[in-house]
Structure formats: C-alpha cells, structure tokens
Amino acid sequence: MSMATPINPSTAAAGPVPARIGVLLVNLGTPDTADARGVRVYLKEFLSDARVIENQGLLWKLVLNGIILRTRPGRKARDYRKIWNNEKNESPLKTITRAQAEKLAADIASHDHVVVEWAMRYGNPSIASRIEAMTAQGCDRLLVVPLYPQYSAATSATVCDEVFRVLALMRAQPILRVTPPYYDDPDYIDALAASIETHLKELSAEPEVIVASFHGMPQKYIDKGDPYAQHCMATTEALRKRLGLDPSKLLLTFQSRFGFDQWLQPYTDRTMKKLAKDGVRRVAVLTPGFSADCLETLEEIAQENAEIFRHNGGEQFSFIPCLNDSEGGMDVIRKLVLRELQGWI
Incomplete structure (x- = not known):
C-alpha cells in the first residue's frame, strides 16, 4: 500500500507558483565573430532559409556552397570589422537588441510576472534557446515581437516559422501571440x-x-x-x-x-x-x-x-540613426508590447 506524501504547510499556504508571461524580442541576426568563419556560419543559415531564397533547388545549393560561401564571407567580415563593437566583441545589432530587452524589462517591471528575453532569427542567442529559458522560468504564455516595422515573408514570417518549429517539439506548449507589423502606427x-x-x-x-x-x-x-x-x-x-x-x-x-x-x-x-x-x-x-x-x-x-x-x-x-534603444524607440516597443499583452496583464 502506498503512503501519501506529507504536505508541507508552508507550501500549501503559498499555493501554486503563479504562471509567467514571456516576451521575446527577435531581430534578424548576426555572426558571432567578425571573421570569415563566423560570417560563413551565419550566411549559410540565413541563405538556406526558403523564405529568404525561395528556390532552394540543386542549382542554388551549388551556387551557395560552391561560390557564395567561398567568396562572400571574407568580404563581409571586413565590412563587419568596420562597425564591430570591439569592447563587447559583438555586432552593434546584438548590443542594441540586448539593450532594448533590458530597457523594456525595466519599463514594465511593475508586472513582476513578465519575463523579457531577446533572440536572433539567425545566429545567437537562438529563438529555441530563449523559449527554452522562458518556459524553464514558468512562462506558459509567450508574446513574440518581431522587430520589423514592415511585414515580409522573409523577415516576420520566418520568425514565426522558427517559433512554430520550436513549439512543435514541445509537449507542453505555451499559449502564443505575435505582435503585428507597425509600419503606420x-x-x-x-x-x-x-x-x-x-x-x-x-x-x-x-x-x-x-x-x-x-x-x-x-x-x-x-x-x-x-x-x-x-x-x-x-x-x-x-x-x-x-x-x-x-x-x-x-x-x-x-x-x-x-x-x-x-x-x-x-x-x-x-x-x-x-x-x-x-x-x-x-x-x-x-x-x-x-x-x-x-x-x-x-x-x-x-x-x-x-x-x-x-x-x-x-x-x-x-x-540618421535608427530608433535603437532611444527614448522614442523604446516608447514604440513598450506601447506595442503592452497593447498586445492586454487580457494577460
């Protein structure tokens, strides 16, 4: 005969851990390093996406692997080095997207059950790793924020493709929302x-x-x-x-x-x-x-x-620089996120 597990009074009084909401900012992507190898890895992932290059047939694979990935990485690596954030050893896109996530988290800190993360569609941190991190923190609802003002299948849609791919492998999926494009907001x-x-x-x-x-x-x-x-x-x-x-x-x-x-x-x-x-x-x-x-x-x-x-x-x-993590830029992101979180917070 099995015995019931004793109940810890303090745990029982506290009740279940409140569910959390994950907010995931996603931008396009960046190489991990400003050298030919880093750019090659990034370009291979990017240009192998059928949303970006729709015809992924044999001819394209030959061109990609036989020409582009042999010649382009060195040239693009030189371009990356012109703008590289040497202090953090990363691209400006990664630096800025991290800052956007950190500032958004601070801006909505009053909602203590909301977890803010950031990811790159191609490269690191990956969408899969960030969804895994948020679900490990108890997030059972997920708002994905593609940081593209204008929608296109090659940007916004491929973010959704990857999110859906990750969720397809999960037994306990979070409830999902995706912010709309905001091109005329x-x-x-x-x-x-x-x-x-x-x-x-x-x-x-x-x-x-x-x-x-x-x-x-x-x-x-x-x-x-x-x-x-x-x-x-x-x-x-x-x-x-x-x-x-x-x-x-x-x-x-x-x-x-x-x-x-x-x-x-x-x-x-x-x-x-x-x-x-x-x-x-x-x-x-x-x-x-x-x-x-x-x-x-x-x-x-x-x-x-x-x-x-x-x-x-x-x-x-x-x-004229992008809005980045400026006060005006963060105001746009914050209002977009809070609007799409209505009913959850």
Missing part, C-alpha cells in the same frame, strides 16, 4: 519624425533631400503577394504627411540587393549617384525598416553610400 511615425527633426537641428546646413532607404526584396516576391513594398510606401507617405514634405523632398529607395534578379526600385546606391550628378549637394538618409542599427545601416548606408554620394559631387551626407 502613429507612435512609430511620431518617433521617426522626432528623430529626423532632432537630427536635422544638429546639422550646419539643412539637407536638400531626405531619403528613406528600406531593405530591398526581389520584385517577384512582391508579385506573388508579399505586402512589404506596400508597407514601405505607407511608412514613407505617413512620414511625408507628418513632416509636411512632398515626394520630391522625401524619397523612397531600396538597398542591399543581391543576385541578378530585379529587385524593388529605385535602388538607394543609384539614387545617391543620380542626386549628386543632378546637383544636389546635401542629403540626409534614414532607414525606417530597421529597428536597430546594423551592417546594412552603419556600413552600407553611412559609409558605402556616403562615399558614392561624395564621389559623384555631393558634399554633405548625413546618416
């Missing part, structure tokens, strides 16, 4: 506009043109129904209205094209060249599709495109 537009206005006040001369540069995407992805381009246009139009600028003064462009397919146009680098050739001497560039500064903003825009503009006759190129 008034708080986001106001924060962008305020950052632009603050930055312009610091310049010695007002720019003749402001350029909003978004990450590019193959045109065929849009033709298949991806709403990304529409979201980018909506963000830009909302910014124009908020700042009182017409389309000739606030341009929309797309950067970071890759391969030989036609991508969303106009291209940022060609626009920089044309503006300078046409006599524009002062430009300011912001990157509203990025929630945190990274290789594509700090190196590609602030360095590479600045050089293109100046080489072709431009004089003043001013890069």
Whole structure:
C-alpha cells in the first residue's frame, strides 16, 4: 500500500507558483565573430532559409556552397570589422537588441510576472534557446515581437516559422501571440519624425533631400503577394504627411540587393549617384525598416553610400540613426508590447 506524501504547510499556504508571461524580442541576426568563419556560419543559415531564397533547388545549393560561401564571407567580415563593437566583441545589432530587452524589462517591471528575453532569427542567442529559458522560468504564455516595422515573408514570417518549429517539439506548449507589423502606427511615425527633426537641428546646413532607404526584396516576391513594398510606401507617405514634405523632398529607395534578379526600385546606391550628378549637394538618409542599427545601416548606408554620394559631387551626407534603444524607440516597443499583452496583464 502506498503512503501519501506529507504536505508541507508552508507550501500549501503559498499555493501554486503563479504562471509567467514571456516576451521575446527577435531581430534578424548576426555572426558571432567578425571573421570569415563566423560570417560563413551565419550566411549559410540565413541563405538556406526558403523564405529568404525561395528556390532552394540543386542549382542554388551549388551556387551557395560552391561560390557564395567561398567568396562572400571574407568580404563581409571586413565590412563587419568596420562597425564591430570591439569592447563587447559583438555586432552593434546584438548590443542594441540586448539593450532594448533590458530597457523594456525595466519599463514594465511593475508586472513582476513578465519575463523579457531577446533572440536572433539567425545566429545567437537562438529563438529555441530563449523559449527554452522562458518556459524553464514558468512562462506558459509567450508574446513574440518581431522587430520589423514592415511585414515580409522573409523577415516576420520566418520568425514565426522558427517559433512554430520550436513549439512543435514541445509537449507542453505555451499559449502564443505575435505582435503585428507597425509600419503606420502613429507612435512609430511620431518617433521617426522626432528623430529626423532632432537630427536635422544638429546639422550646419539643412539637407536638400531626405531619403528613406528600406531593405530591398526581389520584385517577384512582391508579385506573388508579399505586402512589404506596400508597407514601405505607407511608412514613407505617413512620414511625408507628418513632416509636411512632398515626394520630391522625401524619397523612397531600396538597398542591399543581391543576385541578378530585379529587385524593388529605385535602388538607394543609384539614387545617391543620380542626386549628386543632378546637383544636389546635401542629403540626409534614414532607414525606417530597421529597428536597430546594423551592417546594412552603419556600413552600407553611412559609409558605402556616403562615399558614392561624395564621389559623384555631393558634399554633405548625413546618416540618421535608427530608433535603437532611444527614448522614442523604446516608447514604440513598450506601447506595442503592452497593447498586445492586454487580457494577460
């Protein structure tokens, strides 16, 4: 005959441990090291995702493994080293995303049953490791926050893919919510506009043109129904209205094209060249599709495109940083999270 386990009065009085809510901020990803090996590992994971490169057939695998992963890592590693956070030995994207999570945790600390973590879709810390950590802390509900203002299958959707993959392996799954894109959210537009206005006040001369540069995407992805381009246009139009600028003064462009397919146009680098050739001497560039500064903003825009503009006759190129973990940027994230946690807190 089995005997009942004695009840500890203090435990019984306390009752069950209250369930917790996990909030997971997710950004795209970064190599662990600024060398060819680190970049190769990162690129292999990134470019093997069928959401990023949809045709993962034999030809692509041959190109990826036979050409891209042999030649590109060394070049990109040099670019990473230009912007690397040497003090922490990590990329700025990792530094900033961690700071965003820490500040969010402090901002909502009054909700002591909410656990805030951060992850990278590609690289470390992985989504799987952070979900495991949160469930180990008793989180039975999970809010995933893809840090992409504009939705696309190659960014927001692949975050969900990975979260679903992790949950599919779990017997006791947490209840899941995912924040929506916030490309036209008034708080986001106001924060962008305020950052632009603050930055312009610091310049010695007002720019003749402001350029909003978004990450590019193959045109065929849009033709298949991806709403990304529409979201980018909506963000830009909302910014124009908020700042009182017409389309000739606030341009929309797309950067970071890759391969030989036609991508969303106009291209940022060609626009920089044309503006300078046409006599524009002062430009300011912001990157509203990025929630945190990274290789594509700090190196590609602030360095590479600045050089293109100046080489072709431009004089003043001013890069407007992302919202990052600034007061305005954190206000956007905090309000988004608290809104989507309604009913749970």
